[in-house]
Amino acid sequence: MISANLSAIFYLVSGVLFILALRGLSSPETSRQGNFFGIVGMVIAVVVTFLSTDNFSVGFIYVLIFILLGGSIGAFIAYRIPMTAMPELVAGFHSLVGLAAVFVAIAAFLNPQAFNLGVPGKIKLGSLIEMSIGAAVGAITFSGSVIAFLKLQGIMSGSPITFKGQHPLNAIILISIIALIYLLCSTQSANLFWILLGVSFLIGFLLIIPIGGADMPVVISMLNSYSGWAAAGIGFTLENTALIITGALVGSSGAILSYIMCKGMNRSFFNVILGGFGATDEVKGSSTKEQRPVKSGNADDAAFLMKNASSVIIVPGYGMAVAQAQHALREMVDTLKKNDIKVSYAIHPVAGRMPGHMNVLLAEANVPYDEVFELEEINNDFANADVAFVIGANDVTNPVAKTDPQSPIYGMPVLDVEKCKSVLFVKRSLSPGYAGIDNDLFYKENTLMLFADAKKMTEDITKNL
Amino acid sequence: MEIDPLIFRLSIFILSIFVGYYVVWSVTPSLHTPLMSVTNAISSVIIVGAIIAGLSGNSDTIFSTSTIFGFLAIALAAINIFGGFLVTQRMLAMYKKKKKDKK
Numbered sequence: 001m002i003s004a005n006l007s008a009i010f011y012l013v014s015g016v017l018f019i020l021a022l023r024g025l026s027s028p029e030t031s032r033q034g035n036f037f038g039i040v041g042m043v044i045a046v047v048v049t050f051l052s053t054d055n056f057s058v059g060f061i062y063v064l065i066f067i068l069l070g071g072s073i074g075a076f077i078a079y080r081i082p083m084t085a086m087p088e089l090v091a092g093f094h095s096l097v098g099l100a101a102v103f104v105a106i107a108a109f110l111n112p113q114a115f116n117l118g119v120p121g122k123i124k125l126g127s128l129i130e131m132s133i134g135a136a137v138g139a140i141t142f143s144g145s146v147i148a149f150l151k152l153q154g155i156m157s158g159s160p161i162t163f164k165g166q167h168p169l170n171a172i173i174l175i176s177i178i179a180l181i182y183l184l185c186s187t188q189s190a191n192l193f194w195i196l197l198g199v200s201f202l203i204g205f206l207l208i209i210p211i212g213g214a215d216m217p218v219v220i221s222m223l224n225s226y227s228g229w230a231a232a233g234i235g236f237t238l239e240n241t242a243l244i245i246t247g248a249l250v251g252s253s254g255a256i257l258s259y260i261m262c263k264g265m266n267r268s269f270f271n272v273i274l275g276g277f278g279a280t281d282e283v284k285g286s287s288t289k290e291q292r293p294v295k296s297g298n299a300d301d302a303a304f305l306m307k308n309a310s311s312v313i314i315v316p317g318y319g320m321a322v323a324q325a326q327h328a329l330r331e332m333v334d335t336l337k338k339n340d341i342k343v344s345y346a347i348h349p350v351a352g353r354m355p356g357h358m359n360v361l362l363a364e365a366n367v368p369y370d371e372v373f374e375l376e377e378i379n380n381d382f383a384n385a386d387v388a389f390v391i392g393a394n395d396v397t398n399p400v401a402k403t404d405p406q407s408p409i410y411g412m413p414v415l416d417v418e419k420c421k422s423v424l425f426v427k428r429s430l431s432p433g434y435a436g437i438d439n440d441l442f443y444k445e446n447t448l449m450l451f452a453d454a455k456k457m458t459e460d461i462t463k464n465l
Numbered sequence: 466m467e468i469d470p471l472i473f474r475l476s477i478f479i480l481s482i483f484v485g486y487y488v489v490w491s492v493t494p495s496l497h498t499p500l501m502s503v504t505n506a507i508s509s510v511i512i513v514g515a516i517i518a519g520l521s522g523n524s525d526t527i528f529s530t531s532t533i534f535g536f537l538a539i540a541l542a543a544i545n546i547f548g549g550f551l552v553t554q555r556m557l558a559m560y561k562k563k564k565k566d567k568k
Contacts, residue, residue, distance in 0.1 A: 026493060028562075035557060038507055041510075042507070070541060103537050107534040107535045115518075232478060246508055254504070257500070
């Protein structure tokens with residue numbers, strides 16, 4: 001048995017270790033050490049909890065069994081999951097954090113003595129408020145993440161689901177959640193607690209269905225943030241410093257990532273949350289389509305252009321990951337490098353389906369991270385490069401974002417691909433991208449379209465080099 | 466007059482938000498995916514609450530509604546802790562620098 005003060009100090013230590021875990025991610029060199037700090041922090045928190053409850057009877061065995069059960073499932077998933085599926089995995093993990101928060105809140109509500117919060121029906125007011133907020137946010141995180149997971153996995157259509165009166169309905173539900181928390185705290189009624197949970201599950205579901213597939217990076221980041229606030233809410237209930245610190249860290253981390261993603265798409269946060277983007281634009285995109293001449297080429301032409309270049313910039317997008325072309329791409333780049341051609345990669349903030357997704361995919365294909373650059377770092381280099389090789393990206397290269405104020409993507413930061421001497425654009429067809437608008441780049445004088453599957457085309461180019 | 470301990474917790478919370486804000490802005494964009502998976506893992510420190518709930522029964526009441534929810538929460542959080550840290554480790558191991566001896 002250790003004293004409450006001592007365990008509070010240990011929880012503080014693990015909170016600090018979690019801060020260091022995030023701090024380590026400021027560079028790939030320190031990141032592995034950071035992850036280690038995180039693990040140590042977690043071990044300290046768990047061991048201290050065991051010591052402070054000082055209950056090593058039969059219950060302890062069950063706790064260990066459930067830790068092992070969950071742990072082995074988690075470890076199995078972690079080793080088996082392909083890197084292309086990271087967005088789904090993270091969404092799935094968020095839903096588990098949300099549900100765990102709900103379960104802890106239920107346990108605390110049913111048995112407040114175990115947490116020193118009073119007795120059922122007479123829970124301390126402050127604790128009850130914190131508990132119900134934690135439970136509500138946890139429930140929203142859970143059902144929202146489940147929808148995000150289903151959309152990312154393709155089980156549910158990525159197109160936004162909208163209906164009349166959606167926003168007023170959501171507003172009413174959100175207000176009713178606040179009213180329910182108020183009533184719950186004044187009456188301590190168990191029924192109200194269950195209703196609160198049900199309504200919160202419902203609103204999480206309703207908030208995410210109108211958001212389209214292209215906005216998933218924002219949604220995942222936002223749910224990341226919610227899972228943090230849920231943890232913090234429970235942390236207040238349990239008076240646990242480690243949980244409060246962690247909840248605040250995760251909450252602000254998710255919020256920052258959402259902000260970065262919104263900025264990368266030049267959309268306001270509210271615009272994304274209100275949803276519906278993509279559905280209306282798709283119709284518009286197909287009706288205004290006009291026939292304009294494009295130059296198309298084959299692998300041979302592309303190989304010729306690249307062989308005579310002295311610097312090449314690769315612009316990968318999610319399409320590359322879908323075609324599983326990252327390894328073929330790296331082989332092509334290796335061949336180019338043997339010919340003394342300078343190659344770098346340009347990554348747009350919203351390339352891929354979650355923040356930093358493309359970097360992970362390139363790292364998996366053994367691309368050194370110091371050849372991969374962010375938009376601001378590399379955008380000026382396009383003017384001096386000979387060839388831009390766009391593979392699986394589309395909207396993020398569209399010059400319309402800079403020239404046409406009428407365009408839905410106007411003002412979005414884009415890669416200045418058109419400034420290159422020549423542009424190679426690998427794509428299956430001329431179809432518009434997520435935003436549903438035509439890409440002016442297709443029709444530029446210096447653009448050569450390579451109509452093929454990204455992986456096959458890359459392999460063919462390598463053969464011709 | 467004594468200060469409510471809640472105020473201290475609130476202070477920790479607010480200051481941690483600021484710490485989080487500055488620490489996360491310093492994370493390099495190329496590591497944003499590992500950032501999300503590791504935040505996932507650490508937010509599962511909620512397991513401490515689940516453990517307290519799971520251990521709240523005595524030998525006659527090992528399985529009450531409250532402990533069962535505790536046990537379930539332990540399993541969910543453990544999936545996240547192991548899964549989150551291990552997948553982060555797996556990703557971070559892939560980030561390599563350019564080999565100098567290659568050329």
